[in-house]
Amino acid sequence: MAEKLITCVVNNSVKQGSKFWGEHGLSFRIKMGDTCMLFDTGQSETVLLHNYGLLGACPRSLAALVLSHAHYDHTGGLQSVLTQKPDVPLFAHPDIFRPRFSLRDGEYRSIGMALSQNDVSRLANLHLSAEPMEVLPGIWTTGEISVRNEKEGRSKHHFIAVDNGWQADPYRDDMSLVVEDSAGITVICGCCHAGLLNTLAHAARHFKKPIIRILGGTHLLNATPDELQHIIAVLRDEYGSPELYLNHCTGDAAFVALSNAFGEKVHTFPAGASLLIE
Ligand SMILES: [Fe+2]
Numbered sequence: 001m002a003e004k005l006i007t008c009v010v011n012n013s014v015k016q017g018s019k020f021w022g023e024h025g026l027s028f029r030i031k032m033g034d035t036c037m038l039f040d041t042g043q044s045e046t047v048l049l050h051n052y053g054l055l056g057a058c059p060r061s062l063a064a065l066v067l068s069h070a071h072y073d074h075t076g077g078l079q080s081v082l083t084q085k086p087d088v089p090l091f092a093h094p095d096i097f098r099p100r101f102s103l104r105d106g107e108y109r110s111i112g113m114a115l116s117q118n119d120v121s122r123l124a125n126l127h128l129s130a131e132p133m134e135v136l137p138g139i140w141t142t143g144e145i146s147v148r149n150e151k152e153g154r155s156k157h158h159f160i161a162v163d164n165g166w167q168a169d170p171y172r173d174d175m176s177l178v179v180e181d182s183a184g185i186t187v188i189c190g191c192c193h194a195g196l197l198n199t200l201a202h203a204a205r206h207f208k209k210p211i212i213r214i215l216g217g218t219h220l221l222n223a224t225p226d227e228l229q230h231i232i233a234v235l236r237d238e239y240g241s242p243e244l245y246l247n248h249c250t251g252d253a254a255f256v257a258l259s260n261a262f263g264e265k266v267h268t269f270p271a272g273a274s275l276l277i278e
């Protein structure tokens, strides 16, 4: 299988001493030879294009784009990518265009996609499916995480509008990315609202290969100490303690708990950091 270089383009924190800019958001680039793709687009065009430029690349060279879910901190740079790379194949869940809201101080504020489905359909080659889709050779969306026996990565502030009012966001659109190599699979999470353990169980069931690495935002910000200990036990007993490259919405307490449990297998993954998968 071809070598794949995974680089964090946008994240809340940046590699020390680098010229990368940080913001609350997430974007990864995966490069395979001369081909590259993006997973999420950060929160803003400004940060995405600045950081992407530091990699010596521009969106015109993109072969594909995947969106993990609708939230603004993952889709905010979308317009700039689609303007520079019209007709790029764009992969996402069919529910991604549903408006999303955050309830703060009694006010529902929009936190979903800035572009409508019609806008995106005009600009991109749109592939919407709740099933896993192969984006590039050996790189797949997970598809919808439909079985959720474990805790989800929820925020009590997140809502969708329904006929008779408001409903907690079911996060049906939340998907992760799976990168295959000869030893197993790497799961790259956006915000992991479907829940880290639910996402891993889905990936293990569908791809039938060992999960050897987990990257990205794991949404453990609000996890209690007991919940973190449960996650640690499952990672150790079910998945053989995969390498963890954590960022975005993982949370400091979760990072410390996982580091205490797994030592050198736990890494931060700020903007500017890269990982080569052979
Ligand atoms: Fe999110």
Ligand SMILES: [Fe+2]
Pocket (backbone or CB within 6 Å): 025, 026, 071, 073, 074, 190, 191, 217, 248, 249
């Ligand atoms: Fe996020």
